[in-house]
Amino acid sequence: MARRAHCQHSQWRKMPLTVLAKTPLLLIGGGGHCAAVIDVIESTGIYDIVGIVEAPGVTQTEFMGISVVGTDDHLEALIKKTPHCVITVGQLKNAQLRKNLFNKVLAFGGQLPVIISPLARVASQTEIGAGTVVMHFALVNSLATIGENCIINSYASVEHGSSLGSHSHLSTRATLNGDCHIGHSTFIGSGATVLQGLSVAPESLIGAGALVTKAILQKGTYLGSPARLSIQNPKDSAC
Numbered sequence: 001m002a003r004r005a006h007c008q009h010s011q012w013r014k015m016p017l018t019v020l021a022k023t024p025l026l027l028i029g030g031g032g033h034c035a036a037v038i039d040v041i042e043s044t045g046i047y048d049i050v051g052i053v054e055a056p057g058v059t060q061t062e063f064m065g066i067s068v069v070g071t072d073d074h075l076e077a078l079i080k081k082t083p084h085c086v087i088t089v090g091q092l093k094n095a096q097l098r099k100n101l102f103n104k105v106l107a108f109g110g111q112l113p114v115i116i117s118p119l120a121r122v123a124s125q126t127e128i129g130a131g132t133v134v135m136h137f138a139l140v141n142s143l144a145t146i147g148e149n150c151i152i153n154s155y156a157s158v159e160h161g162s163s164l165g166s167h168s169h170l171s172t173r174a175t176l177n178g179d180c181h182i183g184h185s186t187f188i189g190s191g192a193t194v195l196q197g198l199s200v201a202p203e204s205l206i207g208a209g210a211l212v213t214k215a216i217l218q219k220g221t222y223l224g225s226p227a228r229l230s231i232q233n234p235k236d237s238a239c
């Protein structure tokens with residue numbers, strides 16, 4: 001069931017004669033990150049959210065007025081009806097859940113569009129992989145490359161010439177300065193900064209507020225300013 005839009009102003013007399021049909025879209029994963037992505041999707045005006053797919057065992061029937069249409073166990077049948085999907089589970093310490101869901105969607109013949117908030121700025125000469133969501137007020141500057149299934153969260157910046165590997169999450173207000181290269185499946189916490197020209201090993205976790213001043217060659221959890229290795233193998237979790 002599509003979500004009901006709440007219109008405050010009656011605009012029907014001003015509507016153009018041709019109204020383009022919106023693309024039906026399935027969201028995979030409820031929760032806080034899903035709530036934020038719903039607002040981004042709605043602000044694009046391109047998609048009609050037809051339902052949310054929850055984790056097995058979840059009994060909730062709706063979220064923010066959107067029907068829960070099944071669990072991951074029903075994904076194949078749901079994707080046959082609605083091929084376009086967005087992974088809306090969050091990512092904190094570990095990318096594995098988002099990665100598994102991404103691969104499942106592709107294996108079932110689904111499609112993962114790039115979602116870009118109209119309030120974000122993405123420069124023209126950039127590359128962004130399938131399934132990545134660029135949230136409100138984020139910046140992806142010229143010559144940046146973003147992999148598949150990434151989250152570029154609200155107010156995050158990816159400066160010129162930088163790359164972010166697939167299945168990574170650049171959290172709210174995090175900054176990659178120019179020409180940084182971040183490996184796949186990495187989490188960069190809120191407000192963290194990576195100084196220009198540095199690389200970060202795949203599957204790393206950079207804590208909120210950290211300042212990365214040297215290349216990170218070994219995966220692990222890095223905290224503080226300057227960022228230092230704190231834990232070698234971070235625990236699992238999603239946000």
Ligand SMILES: CC(C)(COP(=O)(O)OP(=O)(O)OC[C@H]1O[C@@H](n2cnc3c(N)ncnc32)[C@H](O)[C@@H]1OP(=O)(O)O)[C@@H](O)C(=O)NCCC(=O)NCCS
Pocket residue numbers: 093153171172188189190191205206207208209210221223224239
């Ligand atoms: C790095 C992080 C994942 C560690 O989480 P955790 O393993 O659950 O760690 P805890 O909260 O148990 O804290 C362990 C210790 O590390 C310290 N610590 C936690 N996060 C820290 C950070 N970002 N920087 C510096 N120290 C930190 C805690 O104060 C605590 O210190 P103590 O042992 O002296 O009391 C987490 O704190 C973090 O930074 N998360 C990112 C949150 C975020 O950016 N979310 C974005 C959503 S969009």
